[in-house]
Amino acid sequence: MVILNPIELDHEAPRETNANASDSSIMPKQADHITRSSHCTKSVKFLMIQAFIICYYCMCISVIIKKPLSVTKAALHNDLNLTTVQLSHIDGFFLISRAIGQLVIPFLAAEFCWRRFLFNCYIIISMTLFIFPFFSSFYQFIFLYSIVGFSSSYFYPIIMNNLVTWLPKKLLVKLLLFWVTSHNFGAIIGTVLCTMSIRLFGWRSCFIIISFVVFIAAVLIRNVYEDPDVIVNIGQQSDSNNNIELEPIGSEVVPNNLEFIDIPINDSKKQSVFDKIHSFFTYLLKPIIGNRNTDNDTDDLAAVSTIWKQGSIAIVQRFKSMYTYMVENKAFSSIDFAKYSRQYKSIFTTCPKLLLLCITYFFINLISYSYFFWLPFYLTTQLNYDSELAADLSMIFDFGGFLGIILTSLTTEFFPAKHRIAAGWVWCIATFISMTLFEYFTNFGKAFIILGIGLVGITSTATICIITTLSVYDIFKESGLEESLLSMTCSILLSFGSVGAVLQSYLTTSLANNYGWNSVFSTFCAMSFLSSILMVLLHLLENNSPSIPLPN
Template identity: 25%
Template sequence: MGGPRGGRCAQNFRDVWNTYTYYHLSVFFFTFMSYALFHATRKTFSNVKSLLEDEWTPSNHSRYDGLYPPEVWDDHNFFPNEDKTEIYLGNLDTTFLFCYAVGLYISGFLGDRYNLRYVLCSGMMLSAIMVFTFGCVGKWAGVYSVYYYGVLWGLNGLLQSAGWPTTVAIMGNWFGKGSHGVIFGVWSANASVGNIIGAFLAASVLHYGYQYAFLVTSVPLFLAGIVMFFTIVEHPKCVGLSSPDGKDNLTINVKANLVDDNDQREVTPLLKPTSDPDIPTSPDHSVMVYSTKQQTQNRVVHFFKAFCIPGVAVYALSYACLKLVNYSFFFWLPYYLNKAYPSWATPTEAALLSTLYDVGGIIGGIVGGIISDLVGRRCPIVVTMLLSAMGFLFVYQAYGDTPTKNAILMAMAGVFVGGPANLISSAISADLGKQPALKGDSEALSTVTGIIDGTGSVGAAIGQTIIPIINIKTNGWEWVFYFLMGMLFCSALFLSELFYRDIRSLGGVLCNRLRSYSTRSKHQ
């Protein structure tokens, strides 16, 4: 640990850390909290599912005897039995995720073409309005219509899609690729932290009525959107700082502008030396920046070109399977606990207990990010965690029949399912959006992130329709877990080629180091 390699790693860490400013800290904090609050509003719906089922099914209001007259519940029912209600709740999840997936493609496109701050803050405030209208206005105004809830929840999914591509793009603008594993491993805990915040806020007011759970999560999201509008700085160049990877957008624009000889150019040296042979330099090897009328506009990467960037397609397909599993826990875990173990998991207790899955996801994302930075490859870490997750899901469904065992196994499942999900959706997406394959084009962080997360949301949407059907047809949750394990295997399978390539590469590096060590030993 104290050898030359350890010293170089420590020195590199200190060098990276010394480049961080107040702006880096504020960007990290504000983007973290903005997406956490997005997730808090989503988590609310999963926490109140059992209450909605009780209200929307006339035969299932015994839990509320003494609070409301039976005729109140009978007047508000939508469906004749619990099975129909459960399928509708699954369809609401599917509607949300399909609209969310479509919105991700759109938001990624917009994020690389318009001000990221405007896109993000608009999505936050409008989404908060949709959540408030869905949960509070519908209840207080006595609006009981399946179409009302379906349309509003779909619009909410469309608006919430503004969150992830824009926040990842802003973070990628401020933090260099060499620190993506550690920084994004910690930062990607925002979704899990948001789930925990949403669960605790909802649990604190559920005894007053499910509508208040939507109220206490939508209001902070709206207020945060206003704060973000006046505080977030989307790019270092906005405050006169250089890009984290050492290439300003002006440097990238040199290559793009050289193709047009009709522009009037003023040549000014950039004080930072460069070794890139494709960029013209002055005699002292400073970059020669040509200022043109188009200098302030980056060349954007179009959707299909971004999809063809090496690694994007396979990670998108892998994430489609993985996000199906992760969001199945997100949407159904409190409901599953309440229905499978009603003796010790009331709606409030189930909401609180489900937060342990998110705690595991936080740990998995951070540890996976650190290890992947040390190894220098992310795919082997992701695949190893996915295969381990299959075993933990099997053990969880078989032996999670007591609160203590359920809590421990749930947290472990969160580590190995939520961990790789956080890595793919944040650090890996940022890596892919800033890789050398883009060459003379501008970075495609927002577009690539939208493609990967959008494809993942399509897979997750399909899964939320399938899960209640499997549960009803098999009269139990055992086959649901088998289905989820199969999806984890498919997720790992899509990455098998990259996994094999990275393992061979790591093997070659290890052999070279052993050979070098052996040579030094002989000379000594």
């Protein structure tokens, strides 16, 4: 998936600035050419490398937060007596909330500074993961991981758009293909952290460890990452008023009839919906935080229970006040839902091939997520491996995905610009073959199982890489849609993948419980074969249309 208007370091051109331009958009302003002096090249390169590393780490987080759900399934099944159906519900609600977020958040994107948005999302995820092991109820698990899913739903388009503004045009494709490996690298890191914490401290500790990893991402986005516009002033006369800094986290706006927050209200600036909601986080949490006496902490469970009960009642009352306030003040009146609806309709009518690509991505993502979430559980319950070894073996799938992305970047060089989608159906067929082999290899020893897992990881991840980068870019460019609709187009594609990810949880458990695990693998073989047919059809349609080459 390639975004338009990348930074080009080989040319110099004056850049017009607009003092009245708003910085509140969640998406960065694209820059074709940025003025630089020759002596500032090292500073620019340093900032580019820094931005790439931070964006890579932040995308790793979007995968790391899923790993505890995968690695701890057997422990949740054994220690808390959760059934496989209940485990599938936890996965399902996490992925459903993620899919909903991918459709809902673009409507609200223009209301929020993108860095503030990411920072708040990372903080929410970190806090949620930290408190997760202190609960033991199935419904509490569903609620908490639904929060995590919704908060992490729009990371990919936001980080992608910001990263591309930093990348030189010459290296754009290669760097993006390498950046996509963050998905697999994050899965590997997440598996290592979770298995180590389980061995040392038990399964509950892996959620706490991951919460600190997420918190680091929030700190990097808040205090280290620089917007691309900041390099405009490098090499020029310094002017403190021109330095672009991150907006402070929220000037707060609260109802006049509520006296709970001592934060000054900035009446000179129109506040967004998210600013209003952000102020209520402090408001809603105060019943619990405010009731805690830090000088006289107690271990009396009855006293603690009373505090949380009173706080929960107060939170419900405050939610009611928040809802009343937002209705009275027409908080969402500034959002043009009709406009966004027309844009979604325009994308599908102008770009009918997108639907075929979305269906293909639906099947392949369903297969990939099923392996991601259920492979350790399958190895533990069906092949009788202990949970730590099963987690280690599942990491082969992530290593295979890493290798698959590297092979993708190599194999695409053999396909001319007009036949890039052909690489997609080649990898779809390879996925079908690897799925068939894995089902056969499960009847043999550990070495064959490792080989089968690795092959599935290589082929499925390579297919996803092709679909979410070159394929969607070619189809979008061919349609002639406005550049501003690219993020929305990518969001549609990702939403189809998220629906597949949601359904895999219920499909896998339903087939496994009723017909056995062999039926699961046979179904995946059929899906990968159907995906191959769809990609061949896209390839045939592509041959009848002019191709727009990617930047070299």
